[in-house]
């Protein structure tokens with residue numbers, strides 16, 4: 099199908115972060131190549147960026163989706179460097195570092211050194227009111243619990259086995275729920291947080307491993323070349339996540355044919371050749387040598403149903419959770435609580451109707467005018483799916499009531515916005531990694547086809563970037579291989 103004068107035709111379906119990262123990597127890889135690649139980026143909605151976005155509302159800078167990313171994974175920092183965005187990165191404000199957890203209706207600081215699953219310091223555990231004396235003892239007995247031998251275990255099983263039920267219910271479930279909006283009884287530890295399994299295997303105990311890590315981190319703290327030391331564990335952008343999107347959009351517009359408002363209906367193989375026919379929602383067909391599918395797994399399942407029913411069925415079985423973020427801003431004079439952390443996570447056992455609240459203007463500078471605070475409250479997720487069906491007005495009312503009760507916030511908010519994320523967060527359930535291995539084997543049987551997105555090997559921004567870039571590299575290599583044969 100390759101025209102001797104024109105270059106290989108490549109379609110990228112989905113203009114979220116993964117698709118944009120794939121486009122950017124293809125442009126990088128093919129720089130100076132003749133004839134140049136002909137890359138077309140199809141995006142169903144009118145704007146590129148998918149579930150990431152930033153809005154300026156009055157004097158507030160609001161990240162409506164993701165607001166920060168992990169710096170200890172190389173994907174995002176590496177891309178920022180290549181895009182010349184390094185100087186735009188902002189570290190989280192050290193004055194407020196830490197998180198509160200709701201305990202018996204009141205916000206209590208998560209014990210210092212407690213990292214998602216595991217404590218790295220003993221004293222904060224002994225003094226926290228969150229755990230009972232027995233809960234503390236059971237947590238610290240982790241030191242002596244022998245390593246397990248289950249290949250893929252749920253997060254809940256793992257934490258109960260190593261630290262006991264109280265640690266799961268009062269600390270781990272809300273902290274992890276804040277990231278994955280998931281049910282810990284179903285979440286695969288191997289697929290979401292394999293480093294804790296590695297710690298168990300290497301040291302026999304997570305407490306032992308965390309204490310060792312803490313020592314080596316202290317040594318690293320003097321090393322300013324390491325991403326973690328330079329930015330802290332999380333970084334954002336001075337102007338919000340939109341800065342990353344804007345840089346990627348500029349690159350895409352320079353190197354691709356960007357077609358927004360263009361929903362793709364399906365893909366099929368062109369006769370016995372290696373090419374693909376991309377069927378647009380209006381029924382027209384366009385031919386491509388290679389395709390990157392960078393949508394959610396359920397959208398990809400629809401696109402690939404005709405091409406490969408087995409692949410489509412595997413994709414369909416990746417479950418998704420829906421959620422909403424209710425953005426509010428308040429005069430600090432109307433807030434009784436000092437809001438002296440990055441936010442609050444809410445255990446399921448507290449029987450509240452919110453999952454977490456992030457204090458955006460405590461995390462990053464210049465998100466709110468002096469004397470005000472910007473907050474983002476998460477509702478719904480896999481644990482409270484019924485809330486996703488509520489009208490905006492009901493969600494606003496619920497959040498007002500909860501924030502008033504928990505933080506003593508009086509009066510109506512300065513701004514109030516509901517942003518919905520229907521079926522946006524993939525749930526890596528037990529068995530996920532086996533499914534992804536099967537998916538990758540099935541995809542490899544279609545030369546010139548690659549999947550990208552946060553449904554496979556990581557849900558965060560660095561993972562989405564790595565996934566898009568890996569898909570681009572697969573497609574680029576497949577072209578080279580085809581030329582050689």
Ligand SMILES: Cc1cc2nc3c(=O)[nH]c(=O)nc-3n(C[C@H](O)[C@H](O)[C@H](O)COP(=O)(O)OP(=O)(O)OC[C@H]3O[C@@H](n4cnc5c(N)ncnc54)[C@H](O)[C@@H]3O)c2cc1C
Nearest residue numbers: 112114115116142148149164165362393551552557558559
């Ligand atoms: C509420 C929320 C908060 C988050 N916060 C963070 C955070 O703070 N830090 C972090 O690291 N990660 C965070 N994440 C995760 C992160 O935002 C995602 O991993 C990342 O944005 C996923 O990008 P994507 O391109 O894979 O998917 P998407 O953004 O979903 O993009 C897929 C794109 O494909 C398009 N599309 C779908 N079907 C078709 C079709 N048939 N034809 C054409 N186009 C199609 C869609 O319109 C969409 O634009 C958060 C996620 C959510 C939901």
